[in-house]
Amino acid sequence: MTRKQKRLAVIFGGLAFLGAATGLTFVALGQKASYFYMPGDLVSADVQPGQRIRLGGIVEKGSILRGQDATVTFAVTDTAETVKVTYKGILPDLFREEQGVITEGSFGPDGGFVADSVLAKHDENYMPREVADSLKEKGLWQHNE
Amino acid sequence: MVEIGHFALVLALALGLVQMTVPLIGARLRDERMMAVAGPVTLAGFVFTALSFAILTMAYARSDFSLQNVWENSHSLKPMLYKITGVWGNHEGSMLLWVFILTFFGALVAIFGRNLPTTLRATVLAVQGSVGVAFFLFILITSNPFTRLSPAPVEGRDLNPILQDIGLAIHPPLLYLGYVGFSVSFAFSVAALIEGRIDAAWARWVRPWTLVAWVFLTGGIAMGSYWAYYELGWGGFWFWDPVENASFMPWLAGTALLHSAIVMEKRSALKIWTLLLAILTFSLSLLGTFLVRSGVLTSVHAFAADPSRGVFILCILMLFIGGSLALFALRASSLTQGGLFQPISREGALVLNNLFLTTATATVFIGTLYPLLVEALSGDKISVGPPFFNLTFIPLMVPLLVLVPFGPLLAWKRGDALAAAQRLMFAFAAALAAVLVTAFLIDGSSAIAALGVGLAIWLMIGALTDLAVKAGLGNVEPSVAWRRFIGLPRSVFGTALAHLGLGLTVLGLVGAICFGTESVLTMKPEQITELSGKRVRFDNVVPVQGPNYNDERAHFSLLGPAGEVRREIWSSRRFYPVRQMNTTEAGIATLGFSQLYISIGETTESGLVVRLWWKPFVTLIWGGGLVMMAGGTLSLLDRRLRVGAPARRSRKGAVKPAVEAA
Numbered sequence: 001m002t003r004k005q006k007r008l009a010v011i012f013g014g015l016a017f018l019g020a021a022t023g024l025t026f027v028a029l030g031q032k033a034s035y036f037y038m039p040g041d042l043v044s045a046d047v048q049p050g051q052r053i054r055l056g057g058i059v060e061k062g063s064i065l066r067g068q069d070a071t072v073t074f075a076v077t078d079t080a081e082t083v084k085v086t087y088k089g090i091l092p093d094l095f096r097e098e099q100g101v102i103t104e105g106s107f108g109p110d111g112g113f114v115a116d117s118v119l120a121k122h123d124e125n126y127m128p129r130e131v132a133d134s135l136k137e138k139g140l141w142q143h144n145e
Numbered sequence: 146m147v148e149i150g151h152f153a154l155v156l157a158l159a160l161g162l163v164q165m166t167v168p169l170i171g172a173r174l175r176d177e178r179m180m181a182v183a184g185p186v187t188l189a190g191f192v193f194t195a196l197s198f199a200i201l202t203m204a205y206a207r208s209d210f211s212l213q214n215v216w217e218n219s220h221s222l223k224p225m226l227y228k229i230t231g232v233w234g235n236h237e238g239s240m241l242l243w244v245f246i247l248t249f250f251g252a253l254v255a256i257f258g259r260n261l262p263t264t265l266r267a268t269v270l271a272v273q274g275s276v277g278v279a280f281f282l283f284i285l286i287t288s289n290p291f292t293r294l295s296p297a298p299v300e301g302r303d304l305n306p307i308l309q310d311i312g313l314a315i316h317p318p319l320l321y322l323g324y325v326g327f328s329v330s331f332a333f334s335v336a337a338l339i340e341g342r343i344d345a346a347w348a349r350w351v352r353p354w355t356l357v358a359w360v361f362l363t364g365g366i367a368m369g370s371y372w373a374y375y376e377l378g379w380g381g382f383w384f385w386d387p388v389e390n391a392s393f394m395p396w397l398a399g400t401a402l403l404h405s406a407i408v409m410e411k412r413s414a415l416k417i418w419t420l421l422l423a424i425l426t427f428s429l430s431l432l433g434t435f436l437v438r439s440g441v442l443t444s445v446h447a448f449a450a451d452p453s454r455g456v457f458i459l460c461i462l463m464l465f466i467g468g469s470l471a472l473f474a475l476r477a478s479s480l481t482q483g484g485l486f487q488p489i490s491r492e493g494a495l496v497l498n499n500l501f502l503t504t505a506t507a508t509v510f511i512g513t514l515y516p517l518l519v520e521a522l523s524g525d526k527i528s529v530g531p532p533f534f535n536l537t538f539i540p541l542m543v544p545l546l547v548l549v550p551f552g553p554l555l556a557w558k559r560g561d562a563l564a565a566a567q568r569l570m571f572a573f574a575a576a577l578a579a580v581l582v583t584a585f586l587i588d589g590s591s592a593i594a595a596l597g598v599g600l601a602i603w604l605m606i607g608a609l610t611d612l613a614v615k616a617g618l619g620n621v622e623p624s625v626a627w628r629r630f631i632g633l634p635r636s637v638f639g640t641a642l643a644h645l646g647l648g649l650t651v652l653g654l655v656g657a658i659c660f661g662t663e664s665v666l667t668m669k670p671e672q673i674t675e676l677s678g679k680r681v682r683f684d685n686v687v688p689v690q691g692p693n694y695n696d697e698r699a700h701f702s703l704l705g706p707a708g709e710v711r712r713e714i715w716s717s718r719r720f721y722p723v724r725q726m727n728t729t730e731a732g733i734a735t736l737g738f739s740q741l742y743i744s745i746g747e748t749t750e751s752g753l754v755v756r757l758w759w760k761p762f763v764t765l766i767w768g769g770g771l772v773m774m775a776g777g778t779l780s781l782l783d784r785r786l787r788v789g790a791p792a793r794r795s796r797k798g799a800v801k802p803a804v805e806a807a
Contacts, residue, residue, distance in 0.1 A: 021504045025511055028536040034530040054528060070665045070754045090746030090756050091667045093727030
């Protein structure tokens with residue numbers, strides 16, 4: 001190979017590499033970027049059972065039910081729609097009724113949401129950002145300091 | 146008394162203004178006296194910043210609640226260690242630490258850089274000074290830690306309990322030493338662009354400074370990850386949280402810089418690329434500071450959200466990144482490129498390394514900033530989570546890791562890939578054996594797990610192969626090989642050790658992710674549960690009163706085969722009355738390299754909610770980080786660097802050629 005050919009090969013190799021990386025990124029963004037949903041969004045969104053998402057909203061009053069062996073069920077609501085969530089594990093310290101929460105998991109075949117992690121407010125001033133913003137949009141935000 | 150700290154900070158700003166202008170003008174006019182100002186002014190700026198920092202620390206130690214900053218973040222009952230670490234456990238204090246470390250690095254350059262060409266030294270210090278000025282202004286205008294309260298409150302509001310941990314004493318200082326350490330290579334790059342030339346002294350200087358910063362950043366990230374692991378009680382060590390990514394991006398870019406700087410130092414090739422990478426690395430550090438400090442992200446790290454601060458840091462960010470890149474665009478073409486090489490060579494391997502690492506940095510960058518961009522443009526809220534990074538970052542990293550052992554075995558300029566592959570036969574056989582053994586042990590249930598273990602072994606044995614080959618093991622008498630081994634340059638050991646550490650980290654990740662088990666259950670006292678063959682008994686819960694918290698401490702026993710107690714484990718939920726906050730203090734038993742991790746929830750009718758994890762080899766994740774740090778440090782101690790830097794002869798332009806490492 002001449003020097004020119006070599007240089008071309010290197011340049012095209014580099015470009016092909018970057019192209020592959022860009023492709024991967026776009027595929028990943030297209031599939032996985034919309035990751036956070038409020039119950040109301042689920043009506044129009046196409047979320048398959050088994051697809052991993054974050055579901056955020058407010059814990060509905062009176063919906064927390066403790067089952068056997070560390071299983072908890074509660075309802076996450078944005079006042080318009082409500083989704084029932086089952087979770088097995090340790091609830092965060094500030095998990096309360098009528099407080100913001102983000103759960104992560106997927107829908108089971110029966111339509112119930114099975115979460116494997118639950119995030120709540122970190123301290124009195126912190127609410128999961130997505131939830132806080134969505135609530136502000138819907139006019140449900142109460143700042144309790 | 147406290148006002149002295151404030152005045153010292155203002156003085157440091159004034160000194161910084163002198164530092165960024167006078168030497169720079171001096172360097173243009175070739176005025177020796179004006180350039181000579183740089184050193185003393187830099188040192189004085191450091192002394193005044195240190196004084197300011199010391200006074201804030203004193204105020205914390207004495208619980209002086211007349212300072213708003215102390216009142217907001219401290220409490221008289223807090224243990225002394227946390228009073229002191231609390232200095233940087235808040236926005237204002239952590240920015241002061243940032244600028245303190247910046248002036249510290251400036252002072253180091255001023256002290257150790259006496260042998261640099263005078264114009265280069267003056268310009269470097271001036272650039273360093275300009276970064277300092279921006280951050281002094283930021284602190285004094287938007288985040289002054291010395292704001293007084295009148296009347297002074299009697300008691301403080303305490304530090305966020307999550308931060309009341311030894312981790313706060315180690316993680317932020319290490320991380321900042323890393324972040325800010327990259328400012329030195331940045332300043333050198335900008336200085337080279339201003340001067341319009343890159344000489345041998347420049348090349349020799351950038352690598353060790355990058356290495357110093359990289360060692361600290363590695364430590365900072367590893368420590369932060371371990372801290373999150375044991376403090377948050379979720380058993381996770383990496384969440385792809387934007388704040389973590391903010392520190393990970395400069396690390397990736399810095400690792401690339403480290404490798405391209407080798408090519409530049411040894412072969413004087415890739416000069417322009419190295420320069421650009423140095424600028425990008427520090428830009429990513431600044432971006433990290435912006436992301437964490439501006440409040441655009443909500444996390445444990447964002448102490449307060451104040452829009453004026455965000456805008457200010459954004460301005461700093463645009464000024465430095467935009468300015469340096471514009472300078473690069475203008476001047477880069479005037480720099481000379483040198484050193485030709487074949488694609489298959491050490492240089493070629495390092496270029497490939499750079500290609501992978503910078504692309505990986507770019508994917509993390511996109512994943513971190515895309516949601517912010519989308520929100521700013523369309524108002525839609527999306528969140529990019531681990532699935533994105535698993536799909537982009539990991540496919541980029543795996544081929545890089547596979548190629549790592551080849552790099553050091555290729556010769557400079559023109560390498561022989563086949564010969565390198567032959568030398569790696571043993572490593573390949575070991576890796577293959579590891580894959581088969583693992584697949585057999587887990588009944589072939591997870592191909593990824595088996596391949597992951599193989600990859601880790603490949604990296605580790607590959608790193609050792611490099612040492613063996615360089616010592617000539619197998620080709621010469623063992624005694625000769627041993628003498629050669631002892632005589633290898635320290636940087637060769639450094640490389641091998643760093644790559645070995647990488648393998649250890651991979652092994653830890655594969656172990657914890659693929660072979661970890663967990664269980665959640667409610668337990669009554671004396672109940673025994675089993676997880677991966679480990680029998681754990683829940684004994685009881687005892688209330689314990691701490692200095693500024695109440696503990697609800699659960700006692701567990703890890704039982705041996707005969708039912709005897711092998712290890713006692715305490716896991717607790719801690720309540721901090723001042724902040725009305727709970728924290729989880731996980732109970733961890735380390736068995737070999739593996740850990741049993743227990744965290745507890747509330748007590749329900751059916752018993753105490755307990756979550757147990759068995760995490761095989763998990764400690765290797767951070768242990769590997771420590772080994773990488775050791776490798777970096779060893780490489781810093783290399784004779785070549787010690788001889789090279791202080792060589793007074795280099796001033797006359799007669800640069801001693803660097804001792805070739807193998």
